[in-house]
Amino acid sequence: MELLKKEILKNGEVKNGNILKVDNFLNHRIDVDLMNKIGKEFYKRFKNEKITKILTIEASGIAIAVITAQYFKVPVVFAKKVLSQNLDREVYESKVYSFTKDKSYTVRVSKKYINKDDNILIVDDFLADGNALTGLIDISNQGKANVKAIGIVIEKGYLKGGKKLRDLGFNLQSLVSLSSIESGEIVFE
């Protein structure tokens, strides 16, 4: 997606040599016009998958998911990272290891909101090692739902997450993929 590449080159920042920060349009300030173009693009790519639900993970994923859901005309469910006293006791949960934070956290979805008739589109902002996605797939599997497609805004193509999931047969598509981000320079695949 050329527009997104331009946006990343214009407004993305590379921190500590290898962390891409897109706070300006995706992770803190949200460019809703761009988000709409992202949603339309996911719809174009996955509209034949008979999607019934979009699954994502809080917090940044929510913006992408709800805008995208307008095109599919389906509800969104977001997995919770923070245990809330308001969450149902009956949940599917999965442990996710975060490389960047070097710790594990648990993601949870109420059993009411994933079921065997669901054709799920998972969306998220970033794909690095794929652990968060693997957690969402695990939760979908626990609910016997069908993960029909995975849409990622920015894939770190030099990490192993995307390859691992594609090798497992998932229809995973990224709108942009980075081939490297060394010494502060962003290179697209």
Next chain:
Amino acid sequence: MELLKKEILKNGEVKNGNILKVDNFLNHRIDVDLMNKIGKEFYKRFKNEKITKILTIEASGIAIAVITAQYFKVPVVFAKKVLSQNLDREVYESKVYSFTKDKSYTVRVSKKYINKDDNILIVDDFLADGNALTGLIDISNQGKANVKAIGIVIEKGYLKGGKKLRDLGFNLQSLVSLSSIESGEIVFE
């Protein structure tokens, strides 16, 4: 907003006698069609306020904010509750006390994303004691921005937050307000 009242009566749950849980359409599963009607309603109420930015707080506020922002054609900024290594060092921050959790947390917004030319619409899902809103107002004030309006989906009208903020002169509007929720029964104002 009659539609929202109906949705609350149909799908809201009252927990522990006095906690309204709207996981089915707002806080976990998101009914994007309803969200669009909420966004349109906020636009109808606040379209003359020359809004330049919508400010909210993660996580549930993000869905409301981005959908609403489409009508105003402005960006969203969401305050972070969780300290991320990726967040700018230069932030406005405010301490928020949560009655339900009986603890304080800090909300943060990068100084880059709030400035003196901003006319801000703050949106959030719930208004109870108003502490989260007060934090967002504090952050807006630190950035010398102008809080033009506050849009709340569900106000707990029997708590003091809404009155306090209206008495301070804020243009605060709730789409529905509860006058009581005792012994499991939801009563609207």
